[in-house]
Amino acid sequence: MHLHGYQGLRADLVVNELGITKGAYYHYFSGKQELGYSIVDEFIAPEQLQFWGALNGYFGHPIEGIVERLKALRTELKNDYFMTGSELNNLIQEMSPLDEGFRARLQRILEGMRLAIQGAIERGQKSRLVKADANAEEIALFVMANLLGAFSLAKAFQDRKFFDRCIEQMIGYLRGFKGQ
Amino acid sequence: MHLHGYQGLRADLVVNELGITKGAYYHYFSGKQELGYSIVDEFIAPEQLQFWGALNGYFGHPIEGIVERLKALRTELKNDYFMTGSELNNLIQEMSPLDEGFRARLQRILEGMRLAIQGAIERGQKSRLVKADANAEEIALFVMANLLGAFSLAKAFQDRKFFDRCIEQMIGYLRGFKGQ
DNA sequence: TATAATTCGTACCAACAGGTATGCATAAAG
DNA sequence: CTTTATGCATACCTGTTGGTACGAATTATA
Numbered sequence: 001m002h003l004h005g006y007q008g009l010r011a012d013l014v015v016n017e018l019g020i021t022k023g024a025y026y027h028y029f030s031g032k033q034e035l036g037y038s039i040v041d042e043f044i045a046p047e048q049l050q051f052w053g054a055l056n057g058y059f060g061h062p063i064e065g066i067v068e069r070l071k072a073l074r075t076e077l078k079n080d081y082f083m084t085g086s087e088l089n090n091l092i093q094e095m096s097p098l099d100e101g102f103r104a105r106l107q108r109i110l111e112g113m114r115l116a117i118q119g120a121i122e123r124g125q126k127s128r129l130v131k132a133d134a135n136a137e138e139i140a141l142f143v144m145a146n147l148l149g150a151f152s153l154a155k156a157f158q159d160r161k162f163f164d165r166c167i168e169q170m171i172g173y174l175r176g177f178k179g180q
Numbered sequence: 181m182h183l184h185g186y187q188g189l190r191a192d193l194v195v196n197e198l199g200i201t202k203g204a205y206y207h208y209f210s211g212k213q214e215l216g217y218s219i220v221d222e223f224i225a226p227e228q229l230q231f232w233g234a235l236n237g238y239f240g241h242p243i244e245g246i247v248e249r250l251k252a253l254r255t256e257l258k259n260d261y262f263m264t265g266s267e268l269n270n271l272i273q274e275m276s277p278l279d280e281g282f283r284a285r286l287q288r289i290l291e292g293m294r295l296a297i298q299g300a301i302e303r304g305q306k307s308r309l310v311k312a313d314a315n316a317e318e319i320a321l322f323v324m325a326n327l328l329g330a331f332s333l334a335k336a337f338q339d340r341k342f343f344d345r346c347i348e349q350m351i352g353y354l355r356g357f358k359g360q
Numbered sequence: 361t362a363t364a365a366t367t368c369g370t371a372c373c374a375a376c377a378g379g380t381a382t383g384c385a386t387a388a389a390g
Numbered sequence: 391c392t393t394t395a396t397g398c399a400t401a402c403c404t405g406t407t408g409g410t411a412c413g414a415a416t417t418a419t420a
Contacts, residue, residue: 004278007184022400032377032379094185097183144329145329146325149328158277162325191407206368
């Protein structure tokens with residue numbers, strides 16, 4: 001699914017790669033849609049929410065907390081990951097206009113990301129570590145858009161370098177909101 | 181193709197919607213792939229390159245030239261466009277890892293965009309209208325990533341408001357490079 | 361005008377793709 | 391120990407899909 005998309009996912013290939021049969025497959029899943037939903041619910045969503053939820057447990061400058069998460073993406077994600085790109089971004093592009101079940105799930109994930117980032121910025125503002133006139137929600141959305149777009153660029157060029165460069169630029173942007 | 185993606189594009193639907201027959205279709209195109217390539221070459225690429233190429237003929241502050249292009253997206257694109265998102269971004273996500281022919285074409289378009297934006301910034305630096313320490317290439321990539329991501333966000337939420345907010349944020353970011 | 365090339369309509373096809381029917385072990389329940 | 395529910399393997403089915411074969415107008419060329 002990561003490589004071919006949900007629509008390109010072939011039931012036969014799934015059962016072959018898993019070494020199971022169609023009997024087992026359809027015993028646990030009513031069909032392709034439920035399989036797709038399960039992949040989002042049980043893998044993509046928990047992974048994303050855990051990754052960005054870590055911001056809530058970060059001690060230190062909240063802006064540096066976000067920066068640390070961005071850098072974590074650079075170190076944790078293997079080179080191959082950037083060839084196929086972010087599962088989240090891929091599914092958004094493919095399924096948002098086609099299947100409301102997918103869309104609602106993906107929107108939830110994005111909202112979780114936004115709340116985590118926005119919360120960090122707001123905590124920084126309360127402790128006067130972040131400029132008071134910064135709009136936390138707008139910045140969070142901006143960072144998320146940038147992240148999704150950085151994955152797109154790296155995928156188009158088939159070169160993670162473009163992701164890294166965008167991240168560096170974003171880090172500079174974020175640090176501009178520090179102090180007063 | 182805009183809605184269902186290249187893989188989801190159905191030859192039968194194409195000929196029906198065009199009111200032609202398969203005979204005509206396969207007379208002009210060797211198959212689905214050539215049709216896809218033609219759509220990129222004859223529609224998506226020219227449209228994008230023309231839109232961003234307008235920066236070269238912009239008189240006035242180059243940063244405001246870029247801002248004007250971003251605002252043009254907000255006014256020229258209809259609400260429905262944001263539901264299906266940017267054809268460019270969609271194709272990148274779907275086809276970059278699957279078909280080198282598509283990927284190379286899409287990369288060319290992105291390079292054209294980058295050169296246009298980067299060129300505007302560099303012209304601004306020569307005339308001291310843009311800070312000399314700004315890295316034109318990095319900024320151009322950053323803007324492009326943001327743009328692609330802004331389309332993704334709007335698509336995921338099925339609400340163009342998210343695109344508009346990202347654009348506003350980006351405009352503020354860009355104007356930060358003005359003056360010395 | 362004879363010939364050749366272009367244009368495109370109709371019928372058809374083989375591969376594929378998601379899904380079903382069914383049966384049979386094994387495990388749980390009474 | 392019987393009965394029932396669960397887990398899963400095999401074979402098959404039906405609609406779809408990109409593509410082809412072929413012929414017939416129409417247009418260009420010699």
